Amino acid sequence: MDNQIMQDLVGKSKTKKVFEEVSVNRLKLKNRLVRSATWEGLGMPDGSLPEEVFEIYEELAKGGVGAIITGFTSVSADDFYFNGMMRLCSDDLIPQYKRLTDIIHKQNCPVIAQLALGAYYRVCEGEAYRQIEPDGMTADEIRQVVGIFGEAARRAKDAGFDGVQIHAAHFFFLSRFISPAVNHRNDVYGGSTENRSRILTEALQEIRRNAPGLHVTVKINSSDFTHGGLTSEESLKICRMLADVGIDSIEVSGNGTSVGGIRAHVNEAYFKEFAARLAETVSVPVILVGGLRSVEEMESVLNDTKIELLSLSRPLLREPDLPLKLESGESTESQCVSCNACYSSRAHKCVFRR
Numbered sequence: 001m002d003n004q005i006m007q008d009l010v011g012k013s014k015t016k017k018v019f020e021e022v023s024v025n026r027l028k029l030k031n032r033l034v035r036s037a038t039w040e041g042l043g044m045p046d047g048s049l050p051e052e053v054f055e056i057y058e059e060l061a062k063g064g065v066g067a068i069i070t071g072f073t074s075v076s077a078d079d080f081y082f083n084g085m086m087r088l089c090s091d092d093l094i095p096q097y098k099r100l101t102d103i104i105h106k107q108n109c110p111v112i113a114q115l116a117l118g119a120y121y122r123v124c125e126g127e128a129y130r131q132i133e134p135d136g137m138t139a140d141e142i143r144q145v146v147g148i149f150g151e152a153a154r155r156a157k158d159a160g161f162d163g164v165q166i167h168a169a170h171f172f173f174l175s176r177f178i179s180p181a182v183n184h185r186n187d188v189y190g191g192s193t194e195n196r197s198r199i200l201t202e203a204l205q206e207i208r209r210n211a212p213g214l215h216v217t218v219k220i221n222s223s224d225f226t227h228g229g230l231t232s233e234e235s236l237k238i239c240r241m242l243a244d245v246g247i248d249s250i251e252v253s254g255n256g257t258s259v260g261g262i263r264a265h266v267n268e269a270y271f272k273e274f275a276a277r278l279a280e281t282v283s284v285p286v287i288l289v290g291g292l293r294s295v296e297e298m299e300s301v302l303n304d305t306k307i308e309l310l311s312l313s314r315p316l317l318r319e320p321d322l323p324l325k326l327e328s329g330e331s332t333e334s335q336c337v338s339c340n341a342c343y344s345s346r347a348h349k350c351v352f353r354r
């Protein structure tokens, strides 16, 4: 029999399950569920962590999820984009983050630091810090940003993280940088798709140089859903470029990330179509996030597409032990009603939890 037909038949007959062990580029997960990055807003201004953060992550890891991605963790001390960001901006913080990874590892759960820059800030003459958009930055400043992603990754490795995620979604700095709606530069960092996304390939290479052996993933917009912004065609192209330079996995999201009013069996998995197309065109594992609520939908995503991992944020705010409940059959779907009230609650706790 023709080799290709044989491979197709073997591929088709293998059913992917939510609850099975899986290895993806240097990561071993006990199941295919990933906690998508979720900002708790509890980091101190210098990046240090209060006791509550350790408790939240311990509860999550005990709940049976296959891997955890931390809330956005700034690579810079001078990033004032959101309050309560975690930070990996100084070597002094390494012991605290090591304590965090040790707690999570005790539950046989790998952990990835989501490395982010909310915005770039510069001290302007006679002023305090001012937010500078990509068009106003010098090429040297851009290279400095690439450098601090590398340094943060080295700290993540020293702190015991299994990987890092480059946050290039949701109009955070890197997401704005690659967007034609925001970046109008006419040097090597602007203009063509290749030039706008150069900052991502350089950050990836810098991370590899500084922290060899880590799983390096990216979270990216499938579309900016903004007039003149990144389209799905261009996002696919950028993802292929990242695959060519060795990204280990790609998590697909989009602006307007936490869509409201999602119901199990009704309107789940709102970035599925794009993620499925991406998974057809790259050989790196694709992670789908956004509105996954029922085991039935999760299994259909896994088996109707080449998507490898499923990522959850709000369902794990509502029920940190949802993976255990789904695996045991105690439950078949999340109780999260996608009201988004957690965005304004203290520590971003689900308002339905006592």
Ligand SMILES: Cc1cc2nc3c(=O)[nH]c(=O)nc-3n(C[C@H](O)[C@H](O)[C@H](O)COP(=O)(O)O)c2cc1C
Binding pocket: 036, 037, 038, 039, 040, 070, 071, 072, 114, 167, 169, 170, 219, 253, 257, 258, 259, 289, 290, 291, 292, 311, 312, 313, 314, 315, 342, 343, 348
């Ligand atoms: C309270 C809250 C905080 C979030 N923080 C982050 C974050 O730090 N980084 C990020 O990439 N996405 C963040 N998100 C978006 C989620 O990771 C996820 O992409 C989105 O909520 C859709 O998935 P879901 O339907 O499983 O919630 C956050 C979402 C919520 C509700």
Ligand code: SF4
Binding pocket: 314, 315, 317, 318, 335, 336, 337, 338, 339, 340, 341, 342, 343, 349, 350, 351, 352
């Ligand atoms: S408050 Fe609770 S139910 Fe509402 S979206 Fe957040 S996690 Fe889901």
